[in-house]
Amino acid sequence: MSKPNSTPLPPATNFIRNIVEADLAAGKHAQRRWAGQPGLAESHAQAPLDPAKIRTRFPPEPNGYLHFGHAKSICLNFGLAKQFGGRCHMRFDDTNPEKEEQEYVDSIVDAVKWLGFDWQDAQENNLYYASNYFPWMLQCAEYLIAAGHAYVDSQSAEEMRANRGTLTEKGKDSPFRNRTVAENQDLFKRMQAGEFADGAHILRAKIDMASPNINLRDPAIYRIRHATHHNTGDKYCVYPMYTFAHPIEDALENITHSICTLEFEDQRPFYDWLLERLAEGGLLQRPLPHQYEFSRLNLTYVVLSKRKLIQLVEEQHVSGWDDPRMPTLVGARRRGYTPEGFKLLMDRVGVSKSDSLIDYSLLEDCMRETMNEMDERRVAVLDPLKLIITNYPEGQFEDCHAPNHPLKPELGERTMPFGRELWIEAEDFQEVPEKGFRRLFPGNMARLRYGYVVTCTGCEKDDNGKITAVLCEYLPDTKSGTPGADSVKVKGNLHWVAVAHAQEAQVRLYDRLFKEASPGAGERDFLEDLNPESCRSITAQLEPSLKDARSEQRFQFERHGYFVADRVDSRPGAPVFNRAVTLKDSWGKSGG
Template identity: 80%
Template structure:
């Protein structure tokens, strides 16, 4: 279950304070665990639960996970890790019409990629809510027998009209007074497929005058004649999410059920349901406790599933794994790191207050991790040929270069040096601007790891465009030799040997949206798409990069952090994606 250093000091927050208080009070020490989910009788026959706490990450498998899910994953798995507990991965697959195996597989991969596990040599806590349908049906039957649920035969429009408003109480359904026997019979006939979709619905019997609309006899079971990805055609009645979710938590012995703030109004029903089912002996006490925290809101990002689907279906992006998408499959392809997500989640913390997090904080977390881990390489993104006129034609020599300036243990590599080099086009100006320190006629600069050169002119084409720069080198000034400091220069240039470099496709990714609040006000969020969110170029790379493996990350010196694309890179021919620039280029409101 480990991810990151669990011994590192962890900032406290209100959720950890709750957990600390529960542990200090011994709230959960008498819980029993049979080794798998089940009703109270099964659990009580088992030994004491070895896990001090149990949390869960319960995605519905109807889409790809995004940055907001990463925050929840780090929170739930991190709590279980830090408190000697267990975190379950549960697929909340109670809706047969929206869920697909493709999404199940992608979610498993994403959680693993982030560095977390739901299993060890003692437990495997990967679960499907659909495996609990028999128990959920039994819980619904208990509520009917206890007079706490009834079958309503109103139409959806009638139910809506009778529900009331925030200021007006609802009205009792004319079917609310059905007898236990009639409700039981109707519910079984619903299960047996005798009625079409929408003909009846099972509702909890609570209080139609409650100021909390969620307690006005909420629906708990509906008819859906649809094939389920896991249970096939066994069922044609399915539990509503608000009914299924608390039962799932209880069946799995979850102690702290952590969810986002939009479920806060549902907590009274969560508690009502579990208390009644525990009172009836179906569920073990203490029942799970629901705790809400604010969801992730990032500038320059949309996390709405509807909007993400629109981006994909209308082909504004290449797919769910487009490196500009805020999905975890996109993040992985972009070159973002699991460690960067952990650091970001730790820094933003958890709270009850909704807030908008600046995307710079996310990028800074990624930069910090990549700066530590990524080996350095040289790539020339806008190549201009530099010719050293007094260097022998056909000759080459080796320059020894450190792979990481702060990690000598990562060793060195060799960069070949020759008469003709590629340099960045911005490193030469025929008529230099004030303060310009790189190459211009008459000026000297150092070729990093190589020699000091003096610019003597340039070649141009018929349109006046510079096609090559001419220099002369000072033979006694090679880096690492006694004469290296004999000539003082202010400019320091990156380069690759024309003879030894190889051209490669490089994708310069940037933020997908140009506005910090896409679609705010009355704007269509698509109007805020950044037209420069990706640029495809052919760059000249140092020969060592030819051996880069898919998902291998590097800092291209001066340019930023790049990753070999996990799908398009081939042996000996990697394609690189820019993960993030070396510094924030949006800090002043412009790229």
């Protein structure tokens, strides 16, 4: 009952860790200087050597809630910085004023801290907003124009798209590509001044319209957007493109290892081109950041597409972003998943450049393994059936003693009141037992865990023939923990709570949100694969100590799994419990 359902595995390989070790051994970043805050090269030039051996960053765009895939990036970036005596920056990539909100900023901060990571210590506070770098980004754009590396294009979006070419056809130069530096400077200043409507002009890098890498065919670097920004308000009406802003942000922050997922691999040539041009102009210090790509976390029975997650929420297939079935970190927290479980999962899956699909059961196993070590035990009866001990005195109660954690005797014991009437699981009684059934049936004996051995004498039924109570007699000399406890050998072992002292509570039995391993595979609508049994709400009877469970306090409910007091709906003296994960993997054998 207390053992996890998987055999511990060694940590998997991490190729980026190997790169960092090699870079440190070669002293690649040893001469970097750090002024204590981000800035252009001139601000770092006379500063001391950077005390951080490496600098990484976690740079989410605040346009949604973090999901399981982000946990991999968080653990990787913060983990590497901690392991190698570095710093990991928390940076909000808030360069798009139309999709970003303070609500998402707050939720991201909470999620990263919940996972156990921080960007602030006694020496540094590395919380940054890309929007605070807008003046430097404009300076970089103006330098590119002056150096002949950028121009203002006045084509429509459709014309730009048509002239960009394809994977097999070269692109065509814009008719505005050869504008003079003075013309480009004038137009860009007027763009900043708000003279033009959205889409009238766009600033593009001047690289090579014939490049086999489409991302180098004069990519857009600044566009006009008349929109209010959550941080800068209405100060700007031009905003940098992500692919332009991101490398500059890394360089301003002295990032050594810029770690991102594989879909950005094709953008690395532009990342390098841009930083080289700006370093040539003396704006950025060397050595420049280097981008490394790794495979994202892909799990079965999960969708991580932002569009699909939004659809689940807006169409009310779930109760919100923090629904415990959602693959968001706020949902995982509410379900009772642990930060330690996510960290263990990331150790197990490793870091590589090969895309792979991880079975959801591995995540569940990691959660079980950490919860098994951490969570105290309690008793809950989820499908209550009354048991009456007919030879036990009415109105009498006594204490039984149960360990808080079988693997940690230092946590002591708790008392469970025992009396004449108890709640047991309905499935623990069969009037006509099936073959191999070892629990209660007329004439059979079983042990009430932490209590006495009882002999079943029959049952009571209502007028419709439904069983309403099980009748038993107890053996007084068989109480657990006493010399006579082993005098009678039985095979069945039942958990229970006393009727007079039980805490009635709502318990939610959560399961996987989708019944298919690959939701929406082929031409199927992913909503067709929703699991109708992903949430069942029941009324359970709990041992009395659970009445005082604190919000987010977790327990192993013996025999049933791991549960958490819901952080939203629980009230003092009236907790609501969510099942985080069962004791064993029921999906692996049944296939769902």
